[in-house]
Amino acid sequence: MLVLETLHGLRVIAAPASLDGVRWSEGTIVLRFAPDEAFALGATEVQIPDEYAIVVHESAFVGSWLTREELADSVLPHIEWPLPERRPSLAQGFVAGVPAKLWLDGDRALLLCAAAYVHELADRLG
């Protein structure tokens, strides 16, 4: 069974332009959920030129890194929509009927969903 583990990072809501301009530390994976929203994996602090920005520690996502084969075998059969072709990129939508996200980067992919759904997703993906 797929094991999804807690992901830690910063959840940031800020003006899109200010988010665009953020210099994240080396190696930070930034999942841009929306133009004004990002989840920066592993980040612990951020300088952002938006005095109203919401920056909070986020621990409510669980995820699992998958190889290209694991993605093809255990995840893709449960997705109705096409994956984006660009890499790296974020895809969001139902995976096996659970709201989930995929970070696609080269040969690997990070599958993540809210911790509240982890039992459903793991069960459905087997």
Added chain:
Amino acid sequence: MWITCPRCGGRPVEEYRFGGEVRGAAAWITDAALRDVDYVWMYDNIEGVTTERWFHGAGCRRWLTIRRDTTTDTIVA
């Protein structure tokens, strides 16, 4: 039915929540109270192209506005 989210791309309708037509009270109703009744309760119920709001709940969790032909359920530009 598939709806294209400007942020996430095309997704089946099951990923969205319908948020209703973009509407206002009928301008031709001059009485304020009647106009409010109209705004609260009445619908255009258009057989044709409507402008409406959908929420991409399974994706970016943001709203989008689309135009849909209710006679065919096709999304028009």
Added chain:
Amino acid sequence: MNDFVERRIALRWHAPRRAYDVLIIGGGGHGLATAYYLADRHGITNVAVIEAGYIGSGNSGRNTTIIRANYGIPEAVRFYQHSLELYQTLEEELDCRFMHETKGIMWLAHTETQMRAEGARSLLNLACGAETVMITPLEAKELCPQLDLSGGGRYPVLGASYHPAAATARHDRVVWGYAQGAMRHGVHVAQHTMVTGLQRHGTRVTGVETTSGPISAGVVLSAAGGRVSTIAAHAGVRLPIRTHPLQAFVTNSYDFPFPGIVSDTELLCYVSQTERGQMLVGAEFDAQPSYSQRSSFSFLQSCAAKVTRLLPFMRDLRILRQWTGICDISADFSPIMGQTGVDGFLVTTGWGTWGFKAIPAGGEQMAQLIATGRTPALLEPFRLDRFASDHTMADPGSTGTH
């Protein structure tokens, strides 16, 4: 031949004349029943029913044929109970067979919240003259031995409300029975006659424009399904109505007994067996308004997934046919019947997913209103002006299915 060929009903058609006392838009169950009762109960026979397609081509011919009265507010329970009772003797009255069969319906509950809602429904129904009782899972299993009480391991059945008087009837034949009854009294029914506008004289509606020419009338009643907002707009009347698709499917015919109707308050689907042995499955209407009658695969998928959890034997039954009707849902989920504020123009609408079961009472009461000019007590709560006067009829029992 098969046992289901209609053998008795005879229909007689007329080209519409130029003027009638009462003109009814919409040759579905409600329109034809109103015409029948106008003629039969009130002697008003100078009546025409005009239909854009063929009679029963709208929801009267696309519904899932369930008759029940287990609604959520007293006003609705009384109205539908009256309709249910009229149905019980309708075959004799209309001199036709429409295979009316009392089967009982159970509404399964899987959570404490649903149990509470079903318990409330039962008590309210009993108080208002409709029999609904709570049953245990084992009682549900006795009524429907095919039921998986674990709900496929995911939806355990905690109990159900049971409404033994629920019935089914062949929908087309109800339409034809009323049409025949009205025609025998001299009512004219014209098919393929579409309304393109309303004639107005001052503030009064005095007739209709149709694809077959103008027809004037003392009273115009819109009993149309689906296009009622457009028709009302011709009279300057705005309606709290949205038109939504409602989907259903049937399997092929199978020879085995499945006597009752099983409905689920959480999965929002329901199952009965037709007189031909088909398993008929329906669900909640689609969330977005639409006039498209195109069926969707996602409906078939999810509905099949849901019912097979409750009734696992259905997994290997083959689906024969899937279809979609469109239904007019009112803003408070209750029907709208009667005056519109424009003289000479009445509506019967907002029938949502519960129009078929309301045909006899709706027709009878609308006829009484037209004949007497006074709103009968059963209709009083369902007047259109309830929205302006803040007397809406929000019915938690209607927001469910069928």
Added chain:
Amino acid sequence: MTEASRIVVDGRPMPFHPDDSVALAVLRAGEHPHHGGTICLAGDCGNCIAEVDGVAYVRTCQTPCRPGLVMHRHPAVGAPPLHPAVALDTTTPPPARRISVQRSRAEVVVVGAGESGTAAASAAQRQGRSVTLLDGGQGMEVVAIYAGPTVIVRTPGGMAHIQAEEVIVATGAAELHPVCPGNALVGLVTANAAGQLHAAGVDLGVAVAIGSPPEGVPCTPVSGRLRRFEGHARVTAVVTVDDDGGERTTPCDTVILGLGRAPRDVLSRMAEELPVTVVGPAAASFPLPPAPDAGTVCPCSRVDVDDLASVWDRGFQELELVKRATLAGTGTCQGSVCLPHLRAFIAERSGQTPEPFTARPASRQITLAEAAAGVHVDAFRRTALHDEHVSLGARMDRFGGWWRPWHYGDHVAEYWAVREGVSLGDVSTLGKILVSGPDAVESLERLYPVRVADIRSGRSRYALLLDEGGHLIDDGMILRETETRFALTFTSAGAAHAEMWLRDWIDMWGLRVHVLDRTMSLAAVNVTGPLAGRLLERVGLPAPPRFLQHVHAEIAGVPCHVMRLSFTGEVSFELHHDVHRSVELWRALLANGSDLGIVPHGLQALQGLRLEKGHVIVGMDTELDSTPRRLGMDWAVQMDKAEFVGRSALARTAGLPDQRRLVGLTMPGIAPTEGSPIWSDREVVGHVSSSFTSPLLGHAVMLGWLKRAPFPDTVTVDGRAAAVVRPPFYDPEGSRARA
């Protein structure tokens, strides 16, 4: 012949040749897969349907033989039975037949690999378009074309769902079936089927041909117009009529029928208005057959020409009415066989050729299991404390899409822990939204009917959320963090809608506000009871916030947003914290409170506790049209505020007569069932929305709707008198919550 090359037909082994379909094997054995009727071997009709491996209504001509395959004929009369063992077995789930789903995309999907289909596929490929060619001969059975267009296919290995840009239907033409007396006999085959049977080495006996004979099949052509088939069960002769009206009887074992063709159009009739192109014979117009005058016209539904005539003569005078009055065309083949004859029948009588009726899915039938393959209908959420609840013996229930503890075994003990000691409640499911921005105050002032601007930082205020009609849709707290930042809470059931509601209005107003829904990010534990403060003191909060204050503090080492409020009526602190620290916090609280008699409480106890306080639960005590006035909550609306959502409706309806009130009710003894009708003067005047037998008060307390003025002081519920009172029933001054 080895066992490996036999199928089992009605309990008897039957040999087959490689590549035989089930129908072919049965015909090879000199039998008929059904009980009679013309055989087409093209998947068009329903004359070869049988039960195969437990699934009825399978077209055996499209089903390859497989060693051990079990076929049962349908009964000659009536529908196939369901085996009671299958129908009634619910204790063991049906064999977990995992039906795989292949999802794919193609620019062009071509249905049909005949001449026109392959040509269309090649043409599309030459244009550089990606093409999926679905070959029925390879077992790719197209079930339906849906909007998208989406093509649903049953494949030899499962199901395929194909998203296409364009679908090309190249299904060719189907051979016409004969409609005349005797057309349900055994021994009738179409020309194409005769060719297949001959090529497979099946002995056709004395074969005669009507119409165009098949090439290469030994048979005797018979001239004249087809009148009837003779025979008992099997055909023994065919009777034709010459031009001069003379009948001619030709003895035979097999009649080969080359009666012409009709477009194989079920898919194109299904796909009107979709981007679907029909090519080849499927798009051609063929002459209709002569109007039938006797015999079975619809074999699937067993409708005879007499039936058509009977309903026609009684006024059912158009295709749809004839179809509905006879059920012709509503069977397994969806009109493939009968539609040309129905149209010819109507054309002759009415003088007008009717358009074919629309086809509905499914053109190739699938089981419910096949339809459901690959779908998941809903996803339930668990809080971070789910396993803690289960290990404490909780009975879990679903509410608002979450699993929540209903009770931990003794809801009365849980109640007393709250009223007299200290208790924990998992309120992680509450909606929690952060808003921040220069327009934060402005947006909340417009969203809520209470004043927001004067809430001081570190303070909070209870608020209703109203829709445009002034109807209550949710309630919760507004907690001010800074000048421009607020935390908002919502009910568990209302949380999903709350985010949509906020974002929609803020979008529409164009206000500068950031919104973050933290409902699933933050867990929350409600520490409640007169000893709650003492427990918090032990775990690191010596000076807890006062009523309606909130602070950020570490509790047992876990950073928490501590909110002082009360739903239970006792001192309550909601500790909102990151979900990954939730178990740690929960356990620390339980451990530190053990000598205080701490126990967690479930929803059942909570519903009683809040009812004693007269707090409504949205959706339980409220209805779709519950205004603050009806709920007795006008105090939570400030009409002197500027515009807010629902304000104009409240102003308008304030002047209208109203007959609805949510009231408190008390009566001695055990509480009536929730939902009980409320009677007055032998009339139903309302119903009980919540009820509870208060252990503390020793009598029943209720909230209930009265819907008829004037409102009485005493009503009857459950046959007993109940007093109409003003809630709350417990601690009306609120001194306990503020203690």
